[in-house]
Amino acid sequence: MTVQIQDTEIYNKLMLSAEKIGRLAEEEALEADLNATISKNVVQLIKEENINRLIWPKIYGEPQIDFTTFTDMIKKVGYYNMSASWLTYFYSLHNSWSTFLPKHRMDEIFHADALLADIFAPMGKTEKVEGGFILNGKWDFVSGINYSNWVAVAAIHHFEGEPQPERLGLVVKVSDLEIIENWNPLGLRGSGSNSIVIRDLFIPEDLTFRFNDIPSKKAFNEAVDSEYLYYKPTYMSAFFVGFPAVALGGAERTIHEYKKHILGVRRMDGSLKGETAKFQRVLAEMAIDFQTAEALMKEYISLLEEKIDEYKPATAQALRAKIIKLCLDIVIKATVTLGAFVAIKGHPIEMISRDMINLSTHMTSLYEDALENYGKSELGFDVISIG
Incomplete structure (x- = not known):
C-alpha cells in the first residue's frame, strides 16, 4: 500500500486553508446549528482560499492535487466542524461532474467561479x-x-x-x-x-x-486530460472518498477532547480520571480504532490510485462504511465513558456525536448494506453497489 503526496507545497498551503476554514466554522458552530446552515462568512472563506477550484482540470490553470491531499484537507476542516468539512468537500468535489458537459458549458460554470x-x-x-x-x-x-x-x-x-x-x-x-x-x-x-x-x-x-x-469514460468531454484526478479511477468510488475523511476529522477531535477531559477532571477521591486504568484503557481502544480507520483510508486511496482494474466497487463501499463505523464507535465510546460532562448542548463531543450519527445514515455510509454487498462480491454473486 503506497500513498504519496504529489506536491508538498500545495499540501501545506491547503492544510493552512483548512485550518482557517475549520476554526471559523467552529467559532460559528452554535449559530450554524441553530440556523441549519453554515454562514456566508464560511462560504466566502472557502472561495477566498480557492477550495472550490481544487477539482478543476488543468486546462484552467489550477494546480492538480492527489486524493491524499484532498482527503487530508477535508479531515482537517472536520476536526473543527464536520458540517463545514462536508461542504468544503462538496464545493470542490462537484466540479468533477461539470467535466461531463461540453467545453463551452464547463467554461460558463468555471469562469463564473460558481459553487x-x-x-x-x-x-x-x-x-x-x-x-x-x-x-x-x-x-x-x-x-x-x-x-x-x-x-x-x-x-x-x-x-x-x-x-x-x-x-x-x-x-x-x-x-x-x-x-x-x-x-x-x-x-x-x-x-x-x-x-x-x-x-x-x-x-x-x-x-x-x-x-x-461514466464507467467507459465516454462522459468526459474531450478537453479533459487522462491525468485529471477523477478521470482514471472508478468514478463513483472516487466521488465518495470524502465521506470517511469527514468522519476521521470528527473522530480525531473526539480523542483530543477525551484526553483533555480525563487529564483535567478529578474523581470523587481527588485523583485525575487520567490516572485511572478504566479511562486509560478506553483511550487505548479509541486510539487503535482510529489508527485502523486511518490505515483503511490509505487502502481506499491506494485502490483509487494504483489498482484501478483490480477491485470491485463493493470493496470501496465496504472500506468507506467500515472507516465511518469505527469513527462512530469512537465518538459513542467517548460519550458513554465521560458521561453528562460531554452531553451538554454545544460541547464538541456532543456536536460531533450528532454529526457522526447523521453521516452514518447517509446512503453511502450504511454499514449493513455495505457489508452485505462486500460479502456477496467476495463470493462471486452479482452486486448492485453504489460505488
Whole structure:
C-alpha cells in the first residue's frame, strides 16, 4: 500500500486553508446549528482560499492535487466542524461532474467561479422535446444549495432505441428552481441540506449527461486530460472518498477532547480520571480504532490510485462504511465513558456525536448494506453497489 503526496507545497498551503476554514466554522458552530446552515462568512472563506477550484482540470490553470491531499484537507476542516468539512468537500468535489458537459458549458460554470450542488437520486420526471428536456421533480437533502449557483439532479429517462431506461443527469441554475428550507436533522445541521422543486423547466441537451457513459469514460468531454484526478479511477468510488475523511476529522477531535477531559477532571477521591486504568484503557481502544480507520483510508486511496482494474466497487463501499463505523464507535465510546460532562448542548463531543450519527445514515455510509454487498462480491454473486 503506497500513498504519496504529489506536491508538498500545495499540501501545506491547503492544510493552512483548512485550518482557517475549520476554526471559523467552529467559532460559528452554535449559530450554524441553530440556523441549519453554515454562514456566508464560511462560504466566502472557502472561495477566498480557492477550495472550490481544487477539482478543476488543468486546462484552467489550477494546480492538480492527489486524493491524499484532498482527503487530508477535508479531515482537517472536520476536526473543527464536520458540517463545514462536508461542504468544503462538496464545493470542490462537484466540479468533477461539470467535466461531463461540453467545453463551452464547463467554461460558463468555471469562469463564473460558481459553487455547485448535486443530488443524484433519480427523483425527476423528464419529457424529451426539441433541443432538450422538460423537467419536473422534488429532491431532498441537497447539501449546500443555499449558496450554490448550479445544481445537478437526476431522473430516469428512456431514450429512444435503448432497451432499458437509464439515469440522466440534468444541470440547472439555482435561480430557476424553488428551495424549500426544511433541513432540520439531528446532526450535520450546518450543511443546509434543503429540498428543491423544479416545475416544467426546459433543460438544454448540452446541460445533461448520461450516467451509463461514466464507467467507459465516454462522459468526459474531450478537453479533459487522462491525468485529471477523477478521470482514471472508478468514478463513483472516487466521488465518495470524502465521506470517511469527514468522519476521521470528527473522530480525531473526539480523542483530543477525551484526553483533555480525563487529564483535567478529578474523581470523587481527588485523583485525575487520567490516572485511572478504566479511562486509560478506553483511550487505548479509541486510539487503535482510529489508527485502523486511518490505515483503511490509505487502502481506499491506494485502490483509487494504483489498482484501478483490480477491485470491485463493493470493496470501496465496504472500506468507506467500515472507516465511518469505527469513527462512530469512537465518538459513542467517548460519550458513554465521560458521561453528562460531554452531553451538554454545544460541547464538541456532543456536536460531533450528532454529526457522526447523521453521516452514518447517509446512503453511502450504511454499514449493513455495505457489508452485505462486500460479502456477496467476495463470493462471486452479482452486486448492485453504489460505488
